[in-house]
Amino acid sequence: MRCRKVVCQECALTWEGVNHCRPCLEEVRGQARRRSSWWAWSAWAVVLAGLFLVTGLVLTWATALWGNRW
Numbered sequence: 001m002r003c004r005k006v007v008c009q010e011c012a013l014t015w016e017g018v019n020h021c022r023p024c025l026e027e028v029r030g031q032a033r034r035r036s037s038w039w040a041w042s043a044w045a046v047v048l049a050g051l052f053l054v055t056g057l058v059l060t061w062a063t064a065l066w067g068n069r070w
Helices: 022-035 038-069
Strands: 013-015 018-020
Touching (some): 013 022, 018 022
Antiparallel strands (some): 013 018
16 A cells, blocks of 8 residues: 555555555554654653652642642
8 A cells, every 4th residue: 555566465564544565564664663662652651650659749848838828
């Protein structure tokens, strides 16, 4: 589908419901691997955990300040 080469049914390989020739399928699989890299997911998890931690600290600090005013 990507390179528009004619491929017989025996040579065609299916990925997510679309027929591909072997070189195009290797390229598509490589892109899928790069997008779902373990390191990328780990980095996002660390960033989100840090944001939750900072948010909790800010809320705790704000609660302490609010309690001291009243």
